[in-house]
Amino acid sequence: MTVRSKILITGASSGLGEGMARTFAALGRDLALCARRTDRLQALREELLAAHPDTNVSVRSLDVNDHQQVFNAFDMLRTDLGGLDRVIVNAGLGKGQPIGTGRFDVNLQTAQTNFTAALAQCEAAMKIFRHQRSGHLVVVSSMSAMRGLPRNLTTYAATKASVSARAEGIRAEMTITRTPIAVTTIHPGYIATDLSAGAAKTPMMTSTEKGVRTMVRAIERESSKAKVPAWPWVPMGFLMRHLPLRLVAR
Secondary structure (H helix, E strand, O other): OOOOOEEEEEOOOOHHHHHHHHHHHHOOOEEEEEEOOHHHHHHHHHHHHHHOOOOOEEEEEOOOOOHHHHHHHHHHHHHHHOOOOEEEEOOOOOOOOOOOOOOHHHHHHHHHHHHHHHHHHHHHHHHHHHHHOOEEEEEEOOHHHHOOOOHHHHHHHHHHHHHHHHHHHHHHHHHHOOOOEEEEEEEEOOEOOHHHHHHOOOOOOEOHHHHHHHHHHHHHHOOOEEEEOHHHHHHHHHHHHHOOHHHHOO
């Protein structure tokens, strides 16, 4: 396992991205952080530099749905840090409405952000990694990718399933071509963040600290795939794959 010292994280201004930035900074990694909310990014940068003065933290404004901006930001952040060892494709949306209820606009926004914008991020990262013939691409999927899900989760689950399949395809190519680029797919379960504050009573909800810790551990191991936290999501993943759809849908 290679120590990846220069890490780019998208969607780093809140939630899991923000948590991973704090954890990687504590491990002594240099960070390239990007998101739309630059005020939060700057505050996070100041916090990290105060706690870890030897860490290099660069931040850039990025709307992942501006695809050319994705390529430009990744290139600028690579220059800022003098290279990139790992890119974590984390930015995404969790919005959705049942199909056919008149909210195509909401579902389209989630599809564009979680699928097309994630494609742009993977393209930009892999362009860099192919050029240097090294690197670690990390794609944050979801346990929702295990099966098709009803109601507000239908589009979200579909986008995450596609994200997982794309990461596996890239991994397959790197394997058969013996290219030394690692690819990790992270499947988080229910992890508390500021975005899930209204879901405090969700069963099997894991604290932000534990959730981020298990994600970082899996990323550092460069696992091909990881369901996090392992308990209860490894057995839950098996059940989601094999139970009748009528039970999973509940």
